[in-house]
Amino acid sequence: MRYAVPVAVAGVAAATISLVPALADSGNPNLPKITAEQLLTKIAASDTQTLSGSVKITTDLGLPSFLGGVTGGGSPFAGGGGGDSGKGQKGGGSAADPKAQLTQLLAGSHTLHVAADGPDKQRVSIVEKAAEYSLIHNADQVWAYDSQSNQAYHSTGPKSDGTDHAKQLPKGFPATPQAAAQQALKAMGTSTNVSVDGTAKVAGRDAYQLLVQPKGGDSTVGAIRVAVDSSTGVPLKFTLTPKSGGKAAIDIGFTKVDFGKPSAGTFEFTPPKGAKVTEDTAAGKAGDKAGAKAAPGDKAAGHDGLNSLEGLNVLGTDWNSVAEIKAPKGALPGSGSGSQSEPGGRMNKNVQGLIDSFGHKVTGKFGSGTVFSTRLVNALVTDNGTVYVGAVNQDALIKAANAAAK
Structure with a gap:
């Protein structure tokens, strides 16, 4: 189950968490009519490169109750060691390792602070009552910090060539919303019904609602709703409902959003005094090997990049x-x-x-x-x-x- 659940969620909703979308306000704004094709084109053509804001993510996959509070360290879903058990020097034993921390998004409700400045700079912070976990990507540098354990994780990826940024990011790290949306659109084939289902107010912005539904088959997905900003074409909210009905299995959305350029300091990080720092010395080599296995445009790079595993x-x-x-x-x-x-x-x-x-x-x-x-x-x-x-x-x-x- 440690392998199964994280990979499954990545496969089913690879663009879901990456979309970094938003919580809807009340109200249905009166917007010009638009077809599903026009709305899809608007998403794909969006050139918004900068944003910051707060996100609420709620995940209810129906996991056993004692697994409901998924956390990095002791969870069977965790990829890293977590806690103070980390004596390894390649990231696996650090409480700040993204593989150990990001799996907590698989259950419950969480508040995230997010920021992006193009494909080379992103920051995501998971805010809890007494602690905060931050993951910062800046060019070929990735830093992660867990305030509860005062541990930091550092990874250096291959230098950017301006074409393939995904190799620099640990799996599950959010890229730009536009890139994630485009990836989701590519995954939709002839077995999909797509329509525009009204409008909504999301994080104070007017949005169209895109409704995506599988046509029969063996899928457990009932419907996906994506609220799309009427002005920028940026996805603001993502809701996935299972075919079995009930409340959403995945609901992600902005509560606040600003499309201005974040300050440069947002993507800078220096470990606090006394923090234990784990260096992932294998990250760059792993990135080079992954790139060699699946070059841009290679068929193997499809399926949301899962074949790289x-x-x-x-x-x-x-x-x-x-x-x-x-x-x-x-x-x-x-x-x-x-x-x-x-x-x-x-x-x-x-x-x-x-x-x-x-x-x-x-x-x-x-x-x-x-x-x-x-x-x-x-x-x-x-x-x-x-x-x-x-x-x-x-x-x-x-x-x-x-x-x-x-």
């Missing part, structure tokens, strides 16, 4: 896409001699019982495995350690696993 293959297209992840030996319970297994790779009975309580066994040509379900994301973890995950129903996961087993 080691051991991952994306099956299917559009809304019915399923990510196949061949997890490292021992990374998943029962897939090898991990810390949760007994000698010989057998599952510890207590761990197996916990896993079984959240899923149910299925079989097929792939062998046997366990299906874990949420309101939006479903995952099949096979007994040989392969994970199939996506915003699709159980039958689609089994079908994908069977096809891959041929």
